[in-house]
Amino acid sequence: MKLAFLFPGQGSQKPNMLHHLHDHPVISEVMHQAGDILGESVYKLDSMAALESTTSVQVSLFVSSVAVLKAFASEGVLPDIAAGHSVGAFSAAVACKAIDFTDAVRMVKRRGQLMEQAFPSGYGMGVITGIDVRTMKGIVETYFIEKDPVYVANINAPDQVTISGSIAGIDRVINHARDRGARKADVLNISVPSHCPLLRPVSVSLYEELSKIHFRSPIIPYACNRTARLLKSPEKIREDLAFNLSHPVKWHDISSVLCEHGTRLFIEMPPGNVLASLAKKALPGGRAVSVEENGFRNCLLLAKRFSSDHS
Structure with missing residues (x-):
């Protein structure tokens, strides 16, 4: 043990x-x-x-x-x-x-x-809880825009993932995640797009x-x-x-x-x-x-x- x-x-x-x-x-x-x-x-x-x-x-x-x-x-x-x-x-x-x-x-x-x-400004991370990882990856891919990129970042639990990228992209994904029934979907207190390309x-x-x-x-x-x-x-x-x-x-x-x-x-x-x-x-x-x-x-x-x- x-x-x-x-x-x-x-x-x-x-x-x-x-x-x-x-x-x-x-x-x-x-x-x-x-x-x-x-x-x-x-x-x-x-x-x-x-x-x-x-x-x-x-x-x-x-x-x-x-x-x-x-x-x-x-x-x-x-x-x-x-x-x-x-x-x-x-x-x-x-x-x-x-x-x-x-x-x-x-x-x-x-x-x-x-x-x-x-990334001095305009970027960060968000967290979504209550949606499985595969579904979240699909949402991110569907609403990805090159000028306001956002990516799936950390996989903390089967139904909790963080996303990372531009604030505009994060807001876009968070809104769609809420529409899909996420229990929680918020921007994190992080000012850089960690754990993404x-x-x-x-x-x-x-x-x-x-x-x-x-x-x-x-x-x-x-x-x-x-x-x-x-x-x-x-x-x-x-x-x-x-x-x-x-x-x-x-x-x-x-x-x-x-x-x-x-x-x-x-x-x-x-x-x-x-x-x-x-x-x-x-x-x-x-x-x-x-x-x-x-x-x-x-x-x-x-x-x-x-x-x-x-x-």
Whole structure:
């Protein structure tokens, strides 16, 4: 029986999320370390105004989740598998020790900058719940227009997909999805068209920069965003960190693969509880909690009890 740590991606951010983390010396240490690396206090990055920037969002998400990861490690709790959604994949790579924290925080900042430079305005993402993936792909293909492109992006559940592209294209698809009976169809708080072909040039640039960084073989498996396979190759992890930007995230398949490999406890790092909620729906036989919803100490005790029961 295995424990998986889940690391959220863009869309889970909340104002002051770094200020609301559990009071733990390791978390404070990571915050200061990140500030030293970036040359600015990370506590300036999570205000409502600052989170208008994709770069600030991604750095805040990364630092938040890694700080809590390291707090768990200091208390003797380590995951057996790590899975991160989109930018959360960088946190998963740190958890696997495939990449150093110093290199990762710099690359996350660069990732955000490249995305903002490529699409400063007029683009984003949406989410549709209550329509199966095949039907959603048909809707997107039917209403695709070259001048206002939109694509199916992440497949989070059999009846939950995200779409990515121009705001005009997203609005068009959302309206038709509502007409087709979608339970929910909304524009997400994301200002770039992630996980679609529009970001291919950004993926190429990011890969070039990641190629200058040393990657090691992971000490635990890393769940690949693009293929939903568990990776143990440092080069494959490098490729996924770069090219998951321009490919859909197969999150539902990742959840299923983790279960097939014996995962029975999922703990989502902050902020948010989206991945834990998806895990509960996908894997009724397992248990999924989030640090934000359940609290650091409760999750720590649960993880220790789980490890003791299954050692």
